[in-house]
Amino acid sequence: xxxxxxxxxxxxxxxxxxxxxxxxxxxxxxxxxxxxxxxxxxxxxxxxxxxxxxxxxxxxxxxxxxxxxxxxxxxxxxxxxxxxxxxxxxxxxxxxxxxxxxxxxxxxxxxxxxxxxxxxxxxxxxxxxxxxxxxxxxxxxxxxxxxxxxxxxxxxxxxxxxxxxxxxxxxxxxxxxxxxxxxxxxxxxxxxxxxxxxxxxxxxxxxxxxxxxxxxxxx
Numbered sequence: 001x002x003x004x005x006x007x008x009x010x011x012x013x014x015x016x017x018x019x020x021x022x023x024x025x026x027x028x029x030x031x032x033x034x035x036x037x038x039x040x041x042x043x044x045x046x047x048x049x050x051x052x053x054x055x056x057x058x059x060x061x062x063x064x065x066x067x068x069x070x071x072x073x074x075x076x077x078x079x080x081x082x083x084x085x086x087x088x089x090x091x092x093x094x095x096x097x098x099x100x101x102x103x104x105x106x107x108x109x110x111x112x113x114x115x116x117x118x119x120x121x122x123x124x125x126x127x128x129x130x131x132x133x134x135x136x137x138x139x140x141x142x143x144x145x146x147x148x149x150x151x152x153x154x155x156x157x158x159x160x161x162x163x164x165x166x167x168x169x170x171x172x173x174x175x176x177x178x179x180x181x182x183x184x185x186x187x188x189x190x191x192x193x194x195x196x197x198x199x200x201x202x203x204x205x206x207x208x209x210x211x212x213x214x215x216x217x218x219x
Contacts, residue, residue: 003109003154005102013094020090023049030057030065031075043075049086050079113154122156130163136172140165146172 023046031045031052042062044053057065066072113119123145134142142163147153149160170177 001154002152003106003113003150005106008102009098012098013091016094017087017090021049021086023051025049025051025053028053028070030062030070030072032072033075033077041075042072044070045075045080046083047073047076047079050076050081050083052080052083110153122158122161126158126161126163129158133163134165134168135162136164136168140167144169 025046025048027047028044029047031043033041033043035041042057042059043055044057044065045051046053062072126145127142130142132142134140143166144164146162146164146169147156147160148162152160164172166177
């Protein structure tokens with residue numbers, strides 16, 4: 001089965017935005033603009049916060065809304081621009097949180113897949129194809145199976161994969177394999193010393209942060 005991220009949670013976005021932008025748009029108006037062509041353009045707008053509440057309205061719909069008592073007022077572009085700016089300011093951190101969650105779910109699914117019999121069988125075929133030699137440098141012993149693309153993760157073709165040595169694999173991931181190796185060794189040392197490996201987050205963060213900084217400077 002192909003490994004995918006969960007769909008973007010738009011309901012969560014709108015729900016969390018309410019904490020910062022609680023307007024209920026309880027008294028909408030029909031906003032009217034005159035286009036450069038001279039034609040009138042109508043769209044519902046909240047006069048309190050400036051939020052656009054509809055797409056373009058047909059003239060028949062405008063007549064119906066006027067009959068229902070909804071007033072027609074000039075489109076308030078300044079208020080609409082303020083709404084856009086406020087929505088971007090408050091929604092961007094929420095977008096990032098949802099994005100991190102979606103990426104974490106993908107990696108959890110991917111990690112589970114790497115423990116599967118299906119992946120182990122496929123990896124063994126790739127290793128056999130390489131004859132134990134790194135398919136990138138053609139010199140060192142192949143120890144990992146590397147994804148050249150994650151586009152079909154879970155349903156890989158053999159050409160999506162490469163038997164590879166640790167050094168070439170580390171370079172392909174910008175040195176992060178070395179970081180994870182150091183962190184694993186640190187965890188083991190802490191366990192051996194009788195400490196809680198997960199509790200020493202400061203040391204782990206320092207190592208990871210230094211590696212990311214070094215990678216940034218390199219690029």
